[in-house]
Amino acid sequence: MSEAADFLYPFLEADEHDAAALLDDLEQSAEAKAHASAALRATTLHESRAAIDEAAADMSDRFNRGGRLLAFGNGGSATDASSIAALFTHPPHGYALAARALADDPSVLTALGNDVGFDLVFSRQVIAHGRAGDIALGYSTSGNSRNLLAAFAEAAGRGLLTIGLAGYDGGDMARSEHVQHCLVVRSDSVHRIQEVQAALGYALWATIQDELTSAIQHG
Amino acid sequence: MANPADRSLAVDPGVAGELARSALATARRFAAGATMWCLAPAWLEHARHVAVEFVHPVIVGKRALPAVAVDDPDPITALRALARTGDVLVAVSDRDSRPVIDAMRRAPAWGLTSLWIGAGPRPPTGVADHLLWLDQGEGSARHDGALVLMYHVLWELTHVCFEHPGLLTASASANEPCVDEVACITCSDEGRPAEVVSAPIADVAAVRSARGLETVDTTLVGDVVAGDLVLVHAGTAIAVLEETRP
Incomplete structure (x- = not known):
């Protein structure tokens, strides 16, 4: 078959039998994606340094007064919330701090989703668990998740510190008066955004640990 | 820091x-x-x-x-x-x-x-x-x-x-070379791994391998129990993989 006619046969690749070329392409693609992630991470951590320090200082202040962290998100971002909650409660070093993820219990999620709607699955838990002095931390790659925006509004009204991690241009979270600190990963790849949001969460945790260590050493 | x-x-x-x-x-x-x-x-x-x-x-x-x-x-x-x-x-x-x-x-x-x-x-x-x-x-x-x-x-x-x-x-x-010398079903029958499903009765045990359920002769390996991993060759369990025992 002539190459000129290839476009007429979209399933031509069904005739492929040598995987070596594909494996070479995949390997190069893996390296490119890893480098893109590393570059986005370095840029974001650098540009967000002041915002990280400000958010961490406010979070440390809440933790010092006995506040607890409530973390939430949808899908992969729900697992990011679980990850940061585990990082605070089971730190590899430093001080264990109170943190929970609000998507970890399917009984609570399905009860709320079924009875009051999915837009309220986090805000209803903020009503149940949130106290003035606690921290609400939400992950959304779009910055537009309605159940996060509802939870932030509820949390802000109840005196919780509100922190949002968003992607793209920050979406509605960046513009919300109810999100006191919004850290934005400026990318349009959901995967790269999530990888760097995890790094931002880790940087928040590490900064808080440094502040607590310093506060205890200096009385 | x-x-x-x-x-x-x-x-x-x-x-x-x-x-x-x-x-x-x-x-x-x-x-x-x-x-x-x-x-x-x-x-x-x-x-x-x-x-x-x-x-x-x-x-x-x-x-x-x-x-x-x-x-x-x-x-x-x-x-x-x-x-x-x-x-x-x-x-x-x-x-x-x-x-x-x-x-x-x-x-x-x-x-x-x-x-x-x-x-x-x-x-x-x-x-x-x-x-x-x-x-x-x-x-x-x-x-x-x-x-x-x-x-x-x-x-x-x-x-x-x-x-x-x-x-x-x-x-x-x-078409590609087999890299897994013990598990590949396209390779010969040399020492395929299997998990014992039930302890042997009269030196015959049921095992699970990548091919499914099989019965094998356990004369060579003795008293295996459910959960043990064995190597199977030509219908016979020829060795127990000891590291899987707790």
Whole structure:
């Protein structure tokens, strides 16, 4: 078959039998994606340094007064919330701090989703668990998740510190008066955004640990 | 103080190539009807993240694939019941996770293709079909995005493979050299791994191998019990893999 006619046969690749070329392409693609992630991470951590320090200082202040962290998100971002909650409660070093993820219990999620709607699955838990002095931390790659925006509004009204991690241009979270600190990963790849949001969460945790260590050493 | 999260996230040498081979193997198994079982006993968020990545793709138009986070407190018993020959096992853990080590050792007998994602000191060579390992970041990789990057790229590359259907067929994989000398069903019958299903009666036991349920002669291995891993050759259990005994 002539190459000129290839476009007429979209399933031509069904005739492929040598995987070596594909494996070479995949390997190069893996390296490119890893480098893109590393570059986005370095840029974001650098540009967000002041915002990280400000958010961490406010979070440390809440933790010092006995506040607890409530973390939430949808899908992969729900697992990011679980990850940061585990990082605070089971730190590899430093001080264990109170943190929970609000998507970890399917009984609570399905009860709320079924009875009051999915837009309220986090805000209803903020009503149940949130106290003035606690921290609400939400992950959304779009910055537009309605159940996060509802939870932030509820949390802000109840005196919780509100922190949002968003992607793209920050979406509605960046513009919300109810999100006191919004850290934005400026990318349009959901995967790269999530990888760097995890790094931002880790940087928040590490900064808080440094502040607590310093506060205890200096009385 | 230097922030550990500031270190480079670029993958270690060799990981990109292993990601490529893992993605092709995973795509071939999915194309043949596999389910992916995701196991991260101490880091459950990663098992869930892998599963949701494959089940509900963030890129519109990519196919939804069957992937399941195994969050059973006894994951070996759960996997033994759930997993079928041809399925894929993806574990995310450090090298010391006992349930993951146990699942990896049983994977060949259950007919599973195994991938193990982790960071820090490496597991022994050959324990998984594909080892996706970061030598750096033992303390931080669970939380700072380094492991997420690994399975994100695995997902992305797996979907690239679906654009090459001719390379996903059984005949395409059969054209390539067999790298698994004890488990490959296209190879000769030399020492295939199997798991004892029930203790022998009159020196005959039921075992489960990648080919399914078989009965084997146990005269050479004596008193094996359910759960033991044995090597089977020509209808006879010729050796017990001792390291799987608790």
